[in-house]
Amino acid sequence: MRAELRRIADDAARRAGFRVCEIEVLRGDGLLELVAITGAPHAASTPGSSHTLSPVWQVLQEGTRYGDFVFLAEEDMDAHLQEAIGSYGYVPPALELPDPDRWRPLDMLVAPLTDGSGRTRALLHLDEPLSGHRPRAEQLLDISTHLELVLQAVLATVDRDELTRRARLDETARAIVRAASERLGAGELLARVQPELVAGFRARSVALMLDEPPDEPGKAPASSAQLPASLRPAVEAATRRAWQSRTVIIADPGRVWGDDSLEQEHLQDLTDHLLAHDARELLLVPVGAGHESTGVLVVVRDDQEDRWTEGESQAALGVGHDLGRALLSTRAHEREQQLIDQLQRLDEYRQQLIATVSHELKNPLGLIVGHVEMLEAVPGLPKAAATSVHALGRGTSRLTSLVDNLLLLSRISNPDIPVVGLPVDLGSVLTQVVEDESLRAERQGVTLRTSVSDASCRVTGEPEELRQVIANLVSNAVKYSRTGGSVTLCLEQRGDEVVFTCADNGLGISEEDREHLFTEFFRSTNAEALQRPGTGLGLAIVWRIVSRHGGRTEVETQLGHGTTFRVALPAAGALGDHEG
Numbered sequence: 168m169r170a171e172l173r174r175i176a177d178d179a180a181r182r183a184g185f186r187v188c189e190i191e192v193l194r195g196d197g198l199l200e201l202v203a204i205t206g207a208p209h210a211a212s213t214p215g216s217s218h219t220l221s222p223v224w225q226v227l228q229e230g231t232r233y234g235d236f237v238f239l240a241e242e243d244m245d246a247h248l249q250e251a252i253g254s255y256g257y258v259p260p261a262l263e264l265p266d267p268d269r270w271r272p273l274d275m276l277v278a279p280l281t282d283g284s285g286r287t288r289a290l291l292h293l294d295e296p297l298s299g300h301r302p303r304a305e306q307l308l309d310i311s312t313h314l315e316l317v318l319q320a321v322l323a324t325v326d327r328d329e330l331t332r333r334a335r336l337d338e339t340a341r342a343i344v345r346a347a348s349e350r351l352g353a354g355e356l357l358a359r360v361q362p363e364l365v366a367g368f369r370a371r372s373v374a375l376m377l378d379e380p381p382d383e384p385g386k387a388p389a390s391s392a393q394l395p396a397s398l399r400p401a402v403e404a405a406t407r408r409a410w411q412s413r414t415v416i417i418a419d420p421g422r423v424w425g426d427d428s429l430e431q432e433h434l435q436d437l438t439d440h441l442l443a444h445d446a447r448e449l450l451l452v453p454v455g456a457g458h459e460s461t462g463v464l465v466v467v468r469d470d471q472e473d474r475w476t477e478g479e480s481q482a483a484l485g486v487g488h489d490l491g492r493a494l495l496s497t498r499a500h501e502r503e504q505q506l507i508d509q510l511q512r513l514d515e516y517r518q519q520l521i522a523t524v525s526h527e528l529k530n531p532l533g534l535i536v537g538h539v540e541m542l543e544a545v546p547g548l549p550k551a552a553a554t555s556v557h558a559l560g561r562g563t564s565r566l567t568s569l570v571d572n573l574l575l576l577s578r579i580s581n582p583d584i585p586v587v588g589l590p591v592d593l594g595s596v597l598t599q600v601v602e603d604e605s606l607r608a609e610r611q612g613v614t615l616r617t618s619v620s621d622a623s624c625r626v627t628g629e630p631e632e633l634r635q636v637i638a639n640l641v642s643n644a645v646k647y648s649r650t651g652g653s654v655t656l657c658l659e660q661r662g663d664e665v666v667f668t669c670a671d672n673g674l675g676i677s678e679e680d681r682e683h684l685f686t687e688f689f690r691s692t693n694a695e696a697l698q699r700p701g702t703g704l705g706l707a708i709v710w711r712i713v714s715r716h717g718g719r720t721e722v723e724t725q726l727g728h729g730t731t732f733r734v735a736l737p738a739a740g741a742l743g744d745h746e747g
């Protein structure tokens with residue numbers, strides 16, 4: 168852009184008959200940057216230098232308009248403006264002409280270049296007419312007509328440059344969004360987007376300062392460490408304000424744009440840092456999404472680079488937003504992962520606790536059972552003592568079955584204990600369970616109906632575990648039936664599976680309870696069901712055993728009408744047959 172504007176400036180000076188032509192581009196926040204100068208002695212004014220817009224603005228207000236140009240004569244400026252213009256851009260030496268129309272050092276002839284939306288984007292100055300005389304009104308109008316296309320070329324060049332800069336930052340924003348979709352940790356995310364940030368901001372370095380440092384120091388994003396300690400207070404002070412006003416703060420040596428308090432309090436720190444690093448600009452770009460700020464990007468830019476523009480600031484806010492959103496979702500993901508880990512550890516602890524406690528109960532319980540049996544066999548026990556011994560017997564057998572269930576549950580929940588793969592004929596298992604249950608069913612007035620298909624119903628697995636599955640389902644069906652009810656048991660091979668169905672027309676289960684049926688220790692919320700003794704372990708055991716045998720457990724139920732449990736296990740020899 169600079170080379171092109173330099174050529175345009177040469178051309179403009181030649182066409183207008185002036186020695187010097189300067190082109191300034193308006194950057195963010197009322198800052199003018201000299202981007203091209205022709206015809207001036209080398210040391211007079213260097214491209215890259217900058218000043219505020221306000222003196223020229225006053226000239227534009229007070230001067231006389233000639234087409235695209237405005238002229239203000241030195242003697243028409245007040246002392247204040249003369250002083251400002253005296254240190255502004257190139258000031259030619261005074262001419263030794265006696266002519267009252269001679270060109271004076273502070274005379275200003277400038278064309279403001281405004282884009283389609285009315286925004287002033289650049290200024291073109293002409294200085295030192297070759298004739299040494301101030302052009303007359305008609306000459307000024309002529310100059311304006313002659314330079315019309317030249318001025319358009321300046322605007323087009325500045326526009327194209329702006330678009331290129333924005334496109335670069337848009338590419339950075341896209342790279343951030345792409346990286347965010349990969350669910351990386353915060354550190355990895357920043358390492359991944361760091362080169363894109365440096366390229367997008369045309370920066371020497373980009374550091375991210377987080378509002379909330381990561382929990383684990385090891386996970387700190389690599390770049391935050393790069394910020395020198397002397398700059399931290401300044402950056403911290405500015406971060407909150409940059410976020411609140413959603414602005415990019417720009418610091419030059421000796422000047423801060425966009426944050427007056429920062430200028431008052433920390434200008435020296437910022438200037439020292441920039442000078443020490445031979446850097447031109449420091450940008451503070453707020454990072455965050457929605458209402459949540461996550462930090463600030465500290466961008467240090469080189470002396471060789473063009474100045475930052477207003478359009479770039481807008482695009483940079485977009486980058487800050489996308490980065491903020493990516494960091495917030497990374498943070499949420501990390502928290503979710505931590506919670507999952509915590510829950511897993513808690514679950515392991517719980518299982519360990521159950522296993523240990525049930526093991527510890529097993530021995531004293533065995534002792535009690537032995538002694539109760541011994542006491543029951545003592546002849547001639549007084550009646551009251553015999554009643555107590557029977558009560559003890561019933562209590563200990565309930566306790567034994569609870570402990571047995573807990574031990575079984577902890578064994579089948581342990582992934583380190585594999586299923587032993589023995590051939591099991593589920594038909595005979597069912598017959599045996601029905602035999603065991605028939606007495607209780609009869610006592611409760613519940614009819615048991617069994618239908619076993621002729622085809623073999625063999626599966627591979629652990630015989631005792633599979634017996635437990637069928638026993639638990641049948642005993643529940645009987646237990647949760649009403650007098651006069653019936654339980655239908657059916658065993659058949661369907662395709663590659665052996666399917667056991669246990670259907671009753673008993674109490675049924677509510678919709679809410681159904682979701683928790685297979686959770687350990689869950690007991691129904693239904694008062695009628697709760698009257699029947701139970702521990703809430705039976706179905707949890709069924710579900711785990713069936714799962715570890717590669718099968719599935721399903722339930723259909725309607726409160727007040729009955730329940731059907733269905734267990735499907737891979738048939739022995741079937742494809743995908745479960746092997747321990």
Ligand code: ADP
Nearest residue numbers: 643644647690691696701702703704705706730
């Ligand atoms: P429990 O020892 O309480 O029977 P389970 O794990 O075997 O424990 O069953 C959990 C709950 O599921 C029971 O409390 C009961 O409310 C309900 N339930 C299980 N089977 C049936 C069934 N066949 N009919 C109605 N409710 C049942």
